[in-house]
Amino acid sequence: MSLKFYYDLMSxxxxxxxxxxxxxxxxxxxxxxxxxxxxxxxxxxxxINPIGQVPVIDDNGFIVRExxxxxxxxxxxxxxxxxxxxxxxxxxxKLDEFxxxxxxxxxxxxxxYFKLKWLEPRLTGExxxxxxIERFQPLMLDxxxxxxxxxxxxxxxxxxxxxxxxxxxxxxMELEQPKLCGFDPRQxxxxxxxxxxxxKSETSPYYDEANKIIDKLASMSKL
Amino acid sequence: MSLKFYYDLMSxxxxxxxxxxxxxxxxxxxxxxxxxxxxxxxxxxxxINPIGQVPVIDDNGFIVRExxxxxxxxxxxxxxxxxxxxxxxxxxxKLDEFxxxxxxxxxxxxxxYFKLKWLEPRLTGExxxxxxIERFQPLMLDxxxxxxxxxxxxxxxxxxxxxxxxxxxxxxMELEQPKLCGFDPRQxxxxxxxxxxxxKSETSPYYDEANKIIDKLASMSKL
Numbered sequence: 001m002s003l004k005f006y007y008d009l010m011s012x013x014x015x016x017x018x019x020x021x022x023x024x025x026x027x028x029x030x031x032x033x034x035x036x037x038x039x040x041x042x043x044x045x046x047x048i049n050p051i052g053q054v055p056v057i058d059d060n061g062f063i064v065r066e067x068x069x070x071x072x073x074x075x076x077x078x079x080x081x082x083x084x085x086x087x088x089x090x091x092x093x094k095l096d097e098f099x100x101x102x103x104x105x106x107x108x109x110x111x112x113y114f115k116l117k118w119l120e121p122r123l124t125g126e127x128x129x130x131x132x133i134e135r136f137q138p139l140m141l142d143x144x145x146x147x148x149x150x151x152x153x154x155x156x157x158x159x160x161x162x163x164x165x166x167x168x169x170x171x172x173m174e175l176e177q178p179k180l181c182g183f184d185p186r187q188x189x190x191x192x193x194x195x196x197x198x199x200k201s202e203t204s205p206y207y208d209e210a211n212k213i214i215d216k217l218a219s220m221s222k223l
Numbered sequence: 224m225s226l227k228f229y230y231d232l233m234s235x236x237x238x239x240x241x242x243x244x245x246x247x248x249x250x251x252x253x254x255x256x257x258x259x260x261x262x263x264x265x266x267x268x269x270x271i272n273p274i275g276q277v278p279v280i281d282d283n284g285f286i287v288r289e290x291x292x293x294x295x296x297x298x299x300x301x302x303x304x305x306x307x308x309x310x311x312x313x314x315x316x317k318l319d320e321f322x323x324x325x326x327x328x329x330x331x332x333x334x335x336y337f338k339l340k341w342l343e344p345r346l347t348g349e350x351x352x353x354x355x356i357e358r359f360q361p362l363m364l365d366x367x368x369x370x371x372x373x374x375x376x377x378x379x380x381x382x383x384x385x386x387x388x389x390x391x392x393x394x395x396m397e398l399e400q401p402k403l404c405g406f407d408p409r410q411x412x413x414x415x416x417x418x419x420x421x422x423k424s425e426t427s428p429y430y431d432e433a434n435k436i437i438d439k440l441a442s443m444s445k446l
Contacts (some may be wrong), residue, residue: 019418050373051324051369051373062313062316064316064320065320065324066319066320066323066324067323068319069319069320069322071318072315072318073312073315073316074314076312076315078314083261088297089299089300090285092295092296092299093285093287093292093295093296096289096291096292096296097287097288097289097292099273099292100289100290100291100292100326101288101289103323103326103327104326104327104330104331105274108327108331117369120311127356130354131352131354132354132355132358135355146274150273150274176378211369
């Protein structure tokens with residue numbers, strides 16, 4: 001098959017692209033890459049991405065790295081309905097506003113909180129530093145509040161109207177990650193809760209399929 | 224004038240767009256916005272960007288936020304030579320790889336190091352936490368090394384060949400910021416040093432114009 005997809009479902013952007021490929025019906029060869037020395041840091045994978053990060057696609061020999069770049073490329077190349085990433089210049093600029101904001105505005109605080117509270121203690125056996133939690137937890141809460149009060153401050157189903165865009169998939173997967181540390185961004189944020197439910201329902205059953213590993217780990221953490 | 228540009232030259236992405244507008248000859252109305260309560264957190268500015276961040280453009284009433292989104296919009300709308308952000312799909316995907324990587328791959332560590340070592344001590348009068356410096360300094364060094372060994376691992380003048388792209392402006396402005404803390408990424412990285420010199424020379428005199436405030440503050444810090 002011409003399109004190979006390297007991913008790990010523990011990675012938020014990997015899950016966004018996984019759901020995108022499934023929902024849009026793009027055929028791909030699955031290359032699950034377990035994060036760690038034998039996976040994304042293996043000699044074989046570093047040939048594909050010397051930076052050692054998933055997701056990556058190999059489209060008939062053409063390698064594309066970085067989730068936002070991958071999604072834009074797939075929208076251009078694979079005959080995807082326009083609502084996913086509109087070609088019209090102003091609509092595209094509005095989508096880009098969110099997509100470019102979310103890297104440091106949403107992904108960074110949610111992913112760092114997950115890393116500090118869940119991942120690093122499991123790798124090192126050491127407790128997280130309170131000073132670091134104190135820096136990143138408020139940033140994460142502010143980001144979730146901005147989702148509720150600014151980005152979703154309208155009566156539409158999704159971020160940019162009543163059709164899904166690539167922005168929605170990127171957003172929800174970042175918002176799902178801190179569940180591993182027992183944090184649910186939906187609580188006290190009714191618009192965000194309704195929005196996440198809409199994305200999940202619109203992308204069913206792939207949403208649950210993509211999140212099955214973190215859902216399982218989250219339920220184990222509660223025991 | 225139809226295009227208004229809100230910026231602060233202390234902000235790396237503001238400087239990237241400033242140089243872009245000047246070099247490409249796009250006419251704009253200058254709206255310098257001093258960072259702080261009277262500037263980007265003022266009631267007037269929050270109407271333009273409720274997130275309270277510069278840069279922002281107002282193109283005849285159409286507001287665009289987020290530097291990468293702004294640059295992509297300007298390339299589409301203002302008849303800019305194609306080399307700045309190529310329309311050809313694969314070339315664009317390669318540029319997107321860098322642009323999307325740099326948010327967390329380059330901007331985050333350089334900007335956080337600057338924030339911890341320079342900005343916060345000046346705002347609070349308190350010394351930075353060693354544990355935080357120990358986290359972000361190695362990330363910054365790794366990013367600079369990746370610039371040297373991966374992104375610039377070719378014999379071309381700029382990141383994507385012998386013509387400037389929007390990726391170059393975004394990159395160099397992040398790399399200039401840690402000079403305020405006495406860190407020069409050029410040292411021990413000959414490709415990066417030659418590259419930054421090429422971007423500066425190609426965009427003269429606007430490069431120095433954009434950096435004049437941080438250059439002055441950096442020289443004051445040395446005294």
